[in-house]
């Protein structure tokens with residue numbers, strides 16, 4: 771350890787008022803000279819002049835160590851501290867360009883920006899997490915709707931619309947099951963729309 775800048779603490783902020791996403795941009799850190807080894811600084815996000823979040827960063831030769839506290843929902847605060855590897859590629863006009871290696875397990879993609887969640891990770895990791903979680907909710911709703919269809923003797927598949935009341939079933943039971951069925955279909959369809967929107971946003975459709 772030691773060297774120029776060691777032990778000094780700096781406070782700089784992203785000062786980003788339009789974007790709620792807390793993100794780390796390695797290009798900015800490089801441009802502002804924060805990536806030199808053995809250097810500590812505090813990075814803050816502010817909104818309307820108030821600090822809403824901050825992390826501590828310590829640089830080493832090949833990586834940065836991120837240290838911060840976070841909580842999800844109403845759970846207890848949790849301390850996090852882990853390294854994010856740095857990578858360097860040559861620029862066209864000389865010099866080198868810095869990159870983060872995404873610290874999410876099994877990823878390691880070379881990216882300029884990391885987004886906050888429980889850990890900082892690349893856009894790709896968050897999209898995967900988002901869509902698989904979303905899909906689980908939709909699938910559960912679809913399965914439950916199908917179960918009700920089976921009980922009512924309707925044709926399987928939520929896109930096939932509603933059927934008739936089975937003989938011998940009370941109207942009250944039928945109305946309750948139909949309402950439940952429709953609620954599950956709504957959830958499932960909303961998820962489908964979201965997924966199509968997401969794909970369109972990515973230029974996939």
Ligand SMILES: [Zn+2]
Nearest residue numbers: 872877892895
């Ligand atoms: Zn990643």
